Amino acid sequence: MGSCAILWAALLAPQHPPDLPVLHRELVLVGDPASTPWSDFGLGDGGTKPPDPNGMRWAPDDGLVSPGGVRIDCRAVGVKLTFPSGRELLFAGDGWLHLRDEARGGPCPHGAELWLGDGSRLQVRLQPGASPSVRDVALVWHGQAAVPWQRGAPARSITRASAWAGVRLACFGDGGEVFRTIALGPLLVLDRLLVPADREPRVPRQRLAVATTAVLEALQRLPRLHTGTETPLRAAAEALRTLAEASAMVLPEGAELPRLESAALRWGLGGGCELGLDLDADRGPLLQLFAPGATRSIVEWTLTDPSAAYLTNPFDTAPGASRWHGHGVRLAAAFPQQQARLELYERSLALPVLRRLRR
DSSP: OHHHHHHHHHHSOOOOOOOOOOOOEEEEEEEEEOOGGGGHHHHHHHHSSOOOOOOOEEEEEOOOOOOTTTTTEEEEEEEEEOTTSSEEEEETSOOOOOOOOOEEEETTEEEEEEEEETOOOOEEEEEEEESSEEEEEEEETTTEEEEEEETEEEEEEEEEEOOOOOOEEEEEETTTEEEEEEEEETTTEEEEEEGGGGGGTSSEEEEEEEEEEHHHHHHHHHHHHHOOSSSSHHHHHHHHHHHHHHHHHSTTTTTTBBBBSSSEEEEOOOGOEEEETTTTOOTSSSEEEEEEEOOOOOOEEEEEOOOOEEOOOOOTTTTTOOOOOOOOOOOOSTTTBBBBOOGTTHHHHHHHHHHHHHO
């Protein structure tokens, strides 16, 4: 039986996961991040309604309403968000986010961009030490920005959206569960910043999301680079093609993956494949894909921007062999707006979150 047939047999065989203690599901697979609904991250829909086709609207008084029904009220001391779920969130002028149960998270002294569950983004710019402390507020939707507060005073204008260079946060749950978002190549790291007191035991401190588009792109492109005639190389390329053909089963979009071991960062995929993280690699942290029953990964992704995918060297037993075989493929950014930025030291913030997963 050829290696491709063996791999197909392993993929299609009934899977019997090991008898392990129940572990929290920390990692989720998402498809195209640009169109992935909030609910696919496994943390709730953010407390919003389906977006109104007409987009944002001004309230009859001085408020602003997002496409999904989040009301935004601006004052000199802070910005209040009232979600359709009933949850209220205050972004205070000192950079702290507050809930009515006295839970708070932060601080973000210069402000932040809050990603809401309806796809809109609330940009709050603060000016520490000044009065008023809230400088500018804008709600961004499809390239336009509604501005209810500008230069420390009420406003009411529509303008073209501007890029955000500061901290990015996302509202999950009923709107009051706030996570900081930082992408490392195809991996999005969500770090909990705020949670209602009664929800604290049930909401994970962190959640990881892997873009299946980046995984599939590597499986499709790498075999074209590795066309040698040596048997181990041909078998590896054939295995990649087989995994790509079975991608719908191996990489089901929206799936929350079970942790397979307490000590190792390994998660179960469809067909007996596994996804892993190597945080101690010489070349920096790596995302890894394991074929069914394999002890070595078959593909590895660098957690950088831009990210690159490499075929693990099938000849690694040779003296002086490198970790990877030949050239890799550079991938388009899966989460382009959340990639870690050097000026904000975001990589150094995200890596400790990954290390927290070690038990």
